[in-house]
Amino acid sequence: MGLRINNNISAMNGHRQLLNNDKSLTKSLEKLSSGMKINRAADGPASLIISEQLRAQISGLNQAVDNSETAVSMVQTTESALTEVSNLLVGIRQLAIHAANEGVNDVNMLEADQLELDNALNTIDRITNNAQFGVKKLLDGSTGANGVGIGEGVEFLGASPDTRPSPIEGFEVRVFQLGTQAVKAGTVEFTQDMVNNGEEITIAEGGKTVSFKAEPTDSVDQAIGKLRNEIKENGLNLELIRHDDGSLELKHNEFGGSAKFSVASSTAGLLSSESRVMESAVPGQDIQGSIGGEVATGKGRVLTGGKGTKVDGLQIRYTGDILTERDAGEGADAAGRVGVFQNSLIFQIGGNPGQKTSVSLVNTNTRVLGRGVQNESGFKSLRDLDLRNAIGAESAIRLADAAINDVTRTRAELGAFQKNTLESNLRQLRINVEEMTNAESIIRDADMAKEVTEYTRNGIMVQSATAMLAQANQMPKTVLTLLG
Incomplete structure (x- = not known):
């Protein structure tokens, strides 16, 4: 082996090994102190991309959990208000049955029944106006699908969250057979x-x-x-x-x-x-017709939009007499139109676009409850009820029954929405958060036992490289023995 003093290759090799071992030791210290095996993009570019995507998804899922829990609170607030309205409606029905007992009642008793009725109606309107979640009104009709009938005899009854908003001119209503x-x-x-x-x-x-x-x-x-x-x-x-x-x-x-x-x-x-x-008797016939060009189901004088169509859940009552031929083309006479405005409550219950659900709330104003119920007294809604005569009391029972059915149906829909949509979704979201967090942890978190082992090894290697570098630096001194 030749002896050289200008270039100490052994020292250079020892220095390089020391730098590598020191760098490995520094990385081990970073991983042990942070608990993560990816502290910068250079630690694993592909793993960083995957882990960041998972981290964004986990963040979105956690927010979806919060959204769903808030939605449950809103539904429960609404349901408690509807429970009070339902109790008042049951009381109104009881008053109407009492007032219909004309064989016993006198004028004073009927006046007392009417006063109690008016008080109950005012209380329902107060609940309607005051029921809110934050600043959002719940039962005044602003959080549901609303509409208006256009044309003589066309009456808007209701719509569902699945009903699409109508064009400006409204959905065309055609009637092929009148309800009789x-x-x-x-x-x-x-x-x-x-x-x-x-x-x-x-x-x-x-x-x-x-x-x-x-x-x-x-x-x-x-x-x-x-x-x-x-x-x-x-x-x-x-x-x-x-x-x-x-x-x-x-x-x-x-x-x-x-x-x-x-x-x-x-x-x-x-x-x-x-x-x-x-x-x-000669049997009556159910109405037959279409709404917005979609075939609708008829019952009595009520047309209901078909499932899965743009008018899904839309209900109108037709009391006119305009008929259209089934095969009539564009420009044929229509019974009228119905405008629909969609204001249903929409909840983002997932971590990705389009993962939404919605629910409509009933309008519990007394000028809306009981609307559209045929009765001998000509009452248009609960607000018109008059118990001071037997016919009025009989009509009041009919309207109260219809109002109770509407409110009870909404409560049942809210209960099903909370149980089958929100709470079920919450359970699934929490499972997804757990699984994705586990996947992100596998990619990004450090295995502490492994890193301690690596740290110990790298520490020993640094010490060894330092000692060997010192020895390599001493090797050129052997040349001095030749000069002595």
């Missing part, structure tokens, strides 16, 4: 002779039966009045009509094919074609 009532019309005049002979009429509807027999001492008008009273007192949902020619007609108050009744009269032709034979 079940009827049974007589062909002969109801005469005084029939009354004198004790005319007998039997009517069956909705599981209830009226058996009427005319009193010979009554006039025709008195006999008709008594028959109407028996129909009403027995809860039959029918209307008795006397035409100008003296013939009688029974008509169901509800529209559609599900409303049925039967009747028999002792005189053939008065209401039944044969004497004392129960005959079914």
Whole structure:
């Protein structure tokens, strides 16, 4: 081996090894002090990209958990307000039933019932105006799908979160078949002779039966009045009509094919074609039509948009008489239009775009509850209720039942939304956060046992390299022995 003093290759090699070992020791110190094996992009570019993507996803999922928990709180706040409204509606129905007991009630009792009713209605409106989450109103109609009927006889009833907003001109409503009532019309005049002979009429509807027999001492008008009273007192949902020619007609108050009744009269032709034979009324028909060019389901006079269409859940009532041919093209006469404005509550319940859900809340204002219910008093909503006469009390029961159904249905929808959507989603989100955090930890976090081992090894290697560098630096001195 040659002896050289200008270049100490052994010292250079020892220096290089010392630098490498010192760098490894420094990295081990960084990993042990931070607990992470990726402290900078150079530590693992590919792993850094994956871990940062996972970290962003985890952050989004954690926020989605917070969003879902806030949504649950909002739903619970709404449900508690609706519970109070429901309790008040049950009380209103009870008042109406009490007021309908005309055999016992006097004027003072009816006035007291009306005062209590007005107070309950005012309380419902107060709850409607005050129920809010933060500054967002919950039950005033601003957090649901709203709409307006355009055209005579077109009435907007409601919509769902799945109903799309309509164009400016609204969705076109076409009616191919009108909703009609079940009827049974007589062909002969109801005469005084029939009354004198004790005319007998039997009517069956909705599981209830009226058996009427005319009193010979009554006039025709008195006999008709008594028959109407028996129909009403027995809860039959029918209307008795006397035409100008003296013939009688029974008509169901509800529209559609599900409303049925039967009747028999002792005189053939008065209401039944044969004497004392129960005959079914001519059945009513359900409305048929389309909304926004989409086929809608008809029940009574109500059209409901089909599932999965742009008018999904949209309901309108049509009381007009304009019909359109099924195969009529553009420009054909339409029954009217309905405008829809979508303001449903939308919740971001996932960590990615499009992971949303929505829910609509009912408007519990007393000018909206009970709207669209056919009744003898002509009440348009709960706000119009008047219990000071028996007919008004009977109508109030109908409207209260409809309002209770609307509020109860909304409560059930909210309960299902909370249980099956929000809480189920929360459980899944927490599992996703756990799994993704574990995946991110595997990529980014340091294995402390491994790093301690590496640190110990690198420390020894630094010490060894330092000692060997010192030895290498001493090697050129051997040349001096040659000069001695």
